[in-house]
Amino acid sequence: MxxxxxxxxxxxxxxxxxxxxxxxxxxxxxxxxxxxxxxxxxxxxxxxxxxxxxxxxxxxxxxxxxxxxxxxxxxxxxxxxxxxxxxxxxxxxxxxxxxxxxxxxxxxxxxxxxxxxxxxxxxxxxxxxxxxGFELPKADKNCEAVAAYLMHRGISPKVLRFCVNSKILYQTTRGPYRNCVFVGKDEAGIARSAFQRSCQGQVRFDVSGSQKKFGFLIPAENPDCEIVEIYEAPIDAMSGATLRQYKHDMPWRDVHYLALGGLNHQPINYFLEHHPGIKTVVLCFDSDAPGKAFAKTIVKNLTERGYTVRDMPPASGKDYNEYLVFVRRLITMDR
Known part of the structure; x- marks a missing residue:
């Protein structure tokens, strides 16, 4: 059929x-x-x-x-x-x-x-x-499985540590599985959404009651930062932050990293509404047909609203995590 x-x-x-x-x-x-x-x-x-x-x-x-x-x-x-x-x-x-x-x-x-x-x-x-209603899943006593899983996917310890200490990432257990929990917060720092991703497979889903407009955000160190990079998934946003550490062209927390939890315009609108100082938006969506089509729509919309928009899909691989893994492999070969 x-x-x-x-x-x-x-x-x-x-x-x-x-x-x-x-x-x-x-x-x-x-x-x-x-x-x-x-x-x-x-x-x-x-x-x-x-x-x-x-x-x-x-x-x-x-x-x-x-x-x-x-x-x-x-x-x-x-x-x-x-x-x-x-x-x-x-x-x-x-x-x-x-x-x-x-x-x-x-x-x-x-x-x-x-x-x-x-x-x-x-x-x-x-x-x-x-x-x-919305309620975060119960946290495990440690994040060992999450740390091992994300570091295996190339995420740097520095980015991982920042997310855990900021309470936007933790570990929970669902049945026999250990899961990453990526948390979206409002401007007051209150958790409003969460996304679970299994450490042992491809299972991923939103926590019941999550409000999709609250994306996963790694904020810039300077709250008046004028640049935001937007990704589809939290792991891609963490990958983008890790790649910036490798590039050494600027401190990794000189930009905001926002993950939408899919191709969803709501977190973009909410973020820009509460960050009026943003001037440049960098779109880091997946290099596939849905990602490219969504990027085209967002470029048109935000350009009409006066933002400088750059469409920057990954230089290699389907998404920024695949690109990160590729870059790490090259670095290892050079060493």
Whole structure:
């Protein structure tokens, strides 16, 4: 039905082979259990507030306006990317790019919230988000797994230490997994959003009740700084800060580093509203089709508002973390 169907089948077969099972074995039951979680259950549990009503039986998301979900059929279609599927499993692998193995494991451990059949007749899901409230996951006693994971991905100890000490990064445990928690705060320093990322796979999701306009921010040392670099993901923002340490062209905290948690304009607007001294915006989005398209929109919007905007996708790799890993490899070879 959709272009990615053959690839999903191959991924499913690889998953079975990798775990040493057979299509009729217990791992098939794991896959079937994962497919039993609907898209609406997954979004209501892991991304509350993302849904936006289009018609009586259709929703889109705040992050992707061209992605249409039909709850009654448990289907989605992302028109701008010509990608579609059914069930939460297809949504995680196709839209969020979680690998098949991690998605199955995550959905098998997920306790989805019940979604009433009359949900299509409810008012806006945004009200559901407000009533749910926001609470940070319980922190572990240390950040050893998070530190090991992020340093393995090239993040410098200095950047890592700053984020932990600023309480915008910590470690939590969910089932058997250790997760990074990236925190978004308001201007008063109060946590308003959080994004979890597994240290042992590709599973990632927003904490329930998160307000997407509060992005992950590594602030400049000078609050009157005139430059902000904007990234899609927190790890990319930390990668950008690490790269600046390697370049030695200016102190690494001479700019703000803002992560959106996806292709989302809300954190950009909130940040600029509360930092009127900003004059230059550097867009450091992924070097893929969605990232390039979003950058083009933001360049036009911010240029019309009087900002100097520079579009700077990574010089190598898909995102800035891949670029950082590439640069570190070159440095190691030189040494």
């Amino acid at each position: 959709y272009p990615l169907a053959p690839y999903l089948y191959r991924a499913r077969c690889f998953f079975i082979y990798r775990l040493g099972g057979s299509p009729m074995g217990k791992y098939q039951k794991n896959i079937e259990a994962a497919r039993s979680v609907t898209i609406m259950q997954y979004l209501a549990t892991c991304h509350p507030g993302e849904l936006v009503r289009k018609t009586d039986d259709e929703y889109c998301t705040k992050t992707h306006s061209s992605l249409v979900i039909t709850p009654s059929k448990d289907l989605f279609h992302w028109f701008s990317q010509n990608i579609g599927g059914r069930s939460a499993l297809d949504y995680m692998t196709n839209v969020e790019r979680v690998d098949f193995v991690s998605a199955v494991r995550f959905l098998n451990e997920l306790n989805p919230v019940p979604v009433p059949s009359q949900m299509a007749k409810m008012t806006t899901p945004a009200k559901q988000q407000e009533s749910r």
